[in-house]
Amino acid sequence: MAASSQFDTPVSRALTARGAVFLGRLGGINLTTLTTYDLDQFVADMNALVKSRPEQAKLFDKGSSYLERLVRNPSCIPEEFQRPTGKGKRANHGSYALYRGPGLFVSAVVWGPGDNVGPHDHQTWGMIGVIGNAIQETRYRRVDDRDREGFAKLEQDRTTLVKPGDVSLLIPEVDEIHRMDNFSDRSTVEIHVYGKDLVGLPRYRYDLETSEVKPFASEKFDNC
Numbered sequence: 001m002a003a004s005s006q007f008d009t010p011v012s013r014a015l016t017a018r019g020a021v022f023l024g025r026l027g028g029i030n031l032t033t034l035t036t037y038d039l040d041q042f043v044a045d046m047n048a049l050v051k052s053r054p055e056q057a058k059l060f061d062k063g064s065s066y067l068e069r070l071v072r073n074p075s076c077i078p079e080e081f082q083r084p085t086g087k088g089k090r091a092n093h094g095s096y097a098l099y100r101g102p103g104l105f106v107s108a109v110v111w112g113p114g115d116n117v118g119p120h121d122h123q124t125w126g127m128i129g130v131i132g133n134a135i136q137e138t139r140y141r142r143v144d145d146r147d148r149e150g151f152a153k154l155e156q157d158r159t160t161l162v163k164p165g166d167v168s169l170l171i172p173e174v175d176e177i178h179r180m181d182n183f184s185d186r187s188t189v190e191i192h193v194y195g196k197d198l199v200g201l202p203r204y205r206y207d208l209e210t211s212e213v214k215p216f217a218s219e220k221f222d223n224c
């Protein structure tokens, strides 16, 4: 929000440049009381939350409120992290690590037009917030008795179009196996938050036709 010439002071310019919303002036005092929520604040809040070792319900309740605030600020991540890489084996996709720390991993994920990934899990808690465009997320539930290694019978649970400002939750062993599709002609930009660093983390892909479960570990630029 640009300050008007009436309030165009060095202080107001510095604050608006840092993402603060300049509200005006009262009795010669600048009123800059409302600031946008940025990535640094989000990481600080999430680290404090994780370190408090909350129960899962509290983790998701508070964590999703933080993430909802963050994704309402489209400029919370740099422009270069809001487009596909344009190179490599997934040129129409982008995964960019934003923060890596004990018990907390934050990344920007970009799905170009038509980009998708099949059913998989994350082996940790997760939250996905959409910044721009939308993503179709399909969730599956296991209906087998989990006693055959390498086998999982899945049924589709629901399909949701997750829109800007929305946050979806990945709840380990309860509601986490998902497929992602961008059927639109624009890129979708998201913030992903996990309880473990996904790079190299052993996880599973699920084949709906054969019911096979295939172990995999994400490479550096394939960590969604």
Ligand SMILES: [Fe+2]
Pocket: 120, 121, 122, 178, 224
């Ligand atoms: Fe995923």
